[in-house]
Amino acid sequence: MAQMTGTFTFSRPLHELTASEVGPLLRQGRLSVEEYACALIARVEDREPHIRAWAFFDPNSILASARKLDGLPPNQRGPLHGLAVGLKDIIDTEDMPTEHNCPIYRDKVPASDAPLVTMLRSAGALIFGKTSTTQLGCSSHGPPTNNPHNDQRTPGGSSTGSAAAVADMHVPLAIGAQTAGSVIRPASYCGVVGLKPTWNAVSREGVRIYSITLDTVGFFARSVDDIALLADIYGLHDDTQPPCGELGLSTARFALVRSPVWHLAEPATVAALEAASAALEAAGAHIELLEVSELDPVPQWHTTVMTAEARTSLLADYGAHQHNLDDFVRSQCQAGQHISRSAYLAAYDGIAAARPTIDALLEKYTAIITPSSTGEAPLLDGMRSTGSPAFNAIWSALRVPVVNLPGLTGPNGMPVGISLVAPRYHDQHLLKVARSVACVLKPRRG
Amino acid sequence: MAQMTGTFTFSRPLHELTASEVGPLLRQGRLSVEEYACALIARVEDREPHIRAWAFFDPNSILASARKLDGLPPNQRGPLHGLAVGLKDIIDTEDMPTEHNCPIYRDKVPASDAPLVTMLRSAGALIFGKTSTTQLGCSSHGPPTNNPHNDQRTPGGSSTGSAAAVADMHVPLAIGAQTAGSVIRPASYCGVVGLKPTWNAVSREGVRIYSITLDTVGFFARSVDDIALLADIYGLHDDTQPPCGELGLSTARFALVRSPVWHLAEPATVAALEAASAALEAAGAHIELLEVSELDPVPQWHTTVMTAEARTSLLADYGAHQHNLDDFVRSQCQAGQHISRSAYLAAYDGIAAARPTIDALLEKYTAIITPSSTGEAPLLDGMRSTGSPAFNAIWSALRVPVVNLPGLTGPNGMPVGISLVAPRYHDQHLLKVARSVACVLKPRRG
Incomplete structure (x- = not known):
């Protein structure tokens, strides 16, 4: 399944690559963000009718953002340059609606990005769209999303679309939130890596509140290395830096x-x-x-x-x-x-x-x-x-x-x-x- | 200083009345919300050059809201019908900018009201404007607001304008937030009643986060009865209802x-x-x-x-x-x-x-x-x-x-x-x- 691009040949389709695999190619300009975005958009258009992971998905605005990122000189490219990220639709975005899967918030576009989105954009991420969620991130009744491994089964919730979109290789990275089990459970059901970091290590400003002392922002990816990319841009750090090299x-x-x-x-x-x-x-x-x-x-x-x-x-x-x-x-x-x-x-x-x-x-x-x-x-x-x-x-x-x-x-x-x-x-x-x-x-x- | 209105004569100027005093007149239609709003607007226009309590103040939109409230049949009038409330400018409002006294948020109008604002509107309150705040509600450097009792002195912060606007009788009620002393301190400095309720008794959704485990929504008024009006519409309740009658x-x-x-x-x-x-x-x-x-x-x-x-x-x-x-x-x-x-x-x-x-x-x-x-x-x-x-x-x-x-x-x-x-x-x-x-x-x- 080799795939040709203008500058490079990949042994696997682009949508299958993890963020850690495709990131260096994007940063080095061996693959344009637009080309990468096109490959992911094609994947979504192929698969979305079966999966329904997206609450908001607009190829034109993705491509416009991709071209803007391509215009950045190499020395201004961030650690997530061009990497596509899905955001649970309870996270505020200033250029996309944030609907919480609730009619009260239909078509509402927040005035500002949630700080966690600002940090993604500062790192050069390509915000790919809003992923499906249970209502207000607190219902246990799912959105119409299906599990990519079997469309008769739930992908879990409430970060339903974030888990499904990563598992189905629409995007390599997605953000969700957990109050009871809304990150780790869908990650388990969908077969992806999930991290629920320490509470409040990542700002929950602009993320809908369910239970203020429990809600925790979390990450989805298809490799631990990819999760680590997000952990780094969010400044997660321990008091003692773990020693370099692999843990035996x-x-x-x-x-x-x-x-x-x-x-x-x-x-x-x-x-x-x-x-x-x-x-x-x-x-x-x-x-x-x-x-x-x-x-x-x-x-x-x-x-x-x-x-x-x-x-x-x-x-x-x-x-x-x-x-x-x-x-x-x-x-x-x-x-x-x-x-x-x-x-x-x-x-x-x-x-x-x-x-x-x-x-x-x-x-x-x-x-x-x-x-x-x-x-x-x-x-x-x-x-x-x-x-x-x-x-x-x-x-x-x-x-x-x-x-x-x-x-x-x-x-x-x-x-x-x-x-x-x-x-x-x-x-x-x-x-x-x-x-x-x-x-x-x-x-x-x- | 008697003041004539179309339907009623008051022994004191309208702006001097507490919410508990003016509320029944508004609910019973003995005073129109528009007339009341005009009196408060006149007060603000007279005093604001000296006090500078307001980050956003638009008489036209206040009057439009007032006329809408006047159009409500008596059986649809809420417990705060027509009562003017100032909101610290770190609280989201869908019809006014929320600027946090920070250039990053200049002119930004949130897509939705903070839930605490929804509850005020549901109760019939007249949202009067946004009150001044220190930057992002966390700076100790004040906005240009002066203490109504002495313009050489600070009104306190960070809920600066909320305290000053109530003390200077622009509005009978205002909402602020406290992380260290941002409600009780300005209330003390400005000589008004302040309540910092139990943490998270009132939703802080749509209120800028400073310290998530400390930030607390709070109220300002010129009487304890007025504070109690707010406590009631926000559903503050103890496990045991205090007995009726005065506490001896x-x-x-x-x-x-x-x-x-x-x-x-x-x-x-x-x-x-x-x-x-x-x-x-x-x-x-x-x-x-x-x-x-x-x-x-x-x-x-x-x-x-x-x-x-x-x-x-x-x-x-x-x-x-x-x-x-x-x-x-x-x-x-x-x-x-x-x-x-x-x-x-x-x-x-x-x-x-x-x-x-x-x-x-x-x-x-x-x-x-x-x-x-x-x-x-x-x-x-x-x-x-x-x-x-x-x-x-x-x-x-x-x-x-x-x-x-x-x-x-x-x-x-x-x-x-x-x-x-x-x-x-x-x-x-x-x-x-x-x-x-x-x-x-x-x-x-x-």
Whole structure:
């Protein structure tokens, strides 16, 4: 499938290249941004009728932006020069509508880019469009997007289109957000790499609020290296820079944490965790099963905090435009009204007290391994439900960075990811670990 | 100074009336919203050259909105029908620019109202304009606003214009936001009532982020009853509804908390606290001096958290438009880069652990009394510095509700407020206490 361009021949179609593969070609001018954009647009036009990953997609404006980037002299090209990025449609963009999959916001174009978009543009990224989301990023009823691996199954949510667009190779990079499991779960279902960084390491200004103490911006890509590109432009840094060079797994020590929701793990997830453990042990890593009783109350605390805070976020739209909200969103707002202030505070303070305890525990290990989802992506139901975030919500509450790694598949041939978790603000360390772990999972892909 | 209107004669000029006084007249149609708006516009046009409280003020659009409200049949009139509200210019409005006192955002008109604005409009409020702010709500260098009590002195910040516009009787109500002391301090300096509710009791969506875990929406008015109108439309509620009727001070028990920054109290503040205590004791209240050693580390923790989180909020504008940021904002972003992740987490977790401890302590008292500012509003300097938030930052960190009550004056004839503080989500209780305390402070006004 060699593909000719004006200046270069590629052994694979351009849309298949990761950001790390195509980035140097774009920066060096061996491939024009316009040419690259054309290849991706063709991919979207071919695939979008089946996938429906995009809430807003305008080839003309993409091409105009691409030509502008091509006009930049080499010394002004940023680290993401010409790389196409999809943005979940709850993220403000000044040149595209931001509709939150909600009629209240139809056709509304924000006055300013969210800061996270400003940083992408400053780095030279090509903003490719807005990806589909559940309503206001908080419904569990999906948009019309299908899983690229099987169009009868959900891609997950709420960052539905971001995961699907990356998995289906429309773009190499996409941005989403997670409150319970909205980054790691769709990454698991769609078989891509996902990072939920430490909470508030990336500004959430201009990103719709669901639960202010839980919402976290996250990234999707098809390689850990690509995620690292985003981590760098957003200035994610640990107190101690991880040493250069690859992390050797033979000296690594992992804890397997089944977490208090282990009873929800389906055979596919049990098998995935076993396979990942076996692969790591085969690579020389030490793995131990770790019971963490401090995690037991966290799932309920998470639900209480999320629901109570959703009331604050949704109250204005609920009051003024209730008929324009979907059933799930309405029910969230109603449920929030029935949580007492003392129950909310007990949950919030409980989580807050658990964070340093869990950090201290995690620090003893290279990383922990834990499920990314209850199993393979569920079959689409009438509500297009986006699956259970049970295995993710715990880590969202604790604000620790989580990477989903693909590579394993379930009995229906669907991807099943595994999560690596590190203490807060160990994002770069976690990416380094993820690079090594991804290598041992790779042979099992497909 | 009687004033004639088409339907009614008032003993005082309309602009002097509080929201609670003028509200029933507007709702009952004894005064048209247009007539009321005209009176306030005349007041602004008379005073604004001296005060400069407004970042955006357009009489034509105010009058158009007023006429629309007048067209509503009585049964569709909301609890704030026709009441004029000023909005700090870091709050998104879909029909007015939101400029954050920053050239980057000049003339930018957001696509949607912030939810807090939606709720005001749903309640029938007349959005009167945007009030001046320090840059991005985070600089300590003031906008060109003067203190209505003395134009050589600062009105405080960062909710500068909101405090000044209410104090100077341009509007009866205004909305601001506080990260360190940006509501309570200007309320103290300008001699108005201010409420910083419990953190996140009001949605901060569409309000510029400075420090995500500290920023709190707050209210300004000239009476506690007016503040209560806002508290009601925003759905502030305690778990236990305070009993009807006035709170008798004879059975009340107050704790006087000087706080760890007491050494910063100027004679005016020392005297104000003594005078308030004497007035409460004369009304039969029990007052005891309370030392709270748990508060000792909070001021430093607050600074660390605010500065570290400011880095996240400011990084995009700092990277892309540094030349458009003022010195203070630039220095905040740079300072944030030098705070280690572990120092930030220690401060954040320290505050989080202190919150339930302090709540439990506060619950033993009717309320605590503590200073609202280091003293009277300082004289304006070359940077138009907005004064010290030292006495407020502690309570911002702890997320507890705080009311500033005016009524006392310092040696230069300037207002000096006192703060009442209650545990988290005891906002309605606090307002009830504030009503009674305001009565005993009133005779000393002026």
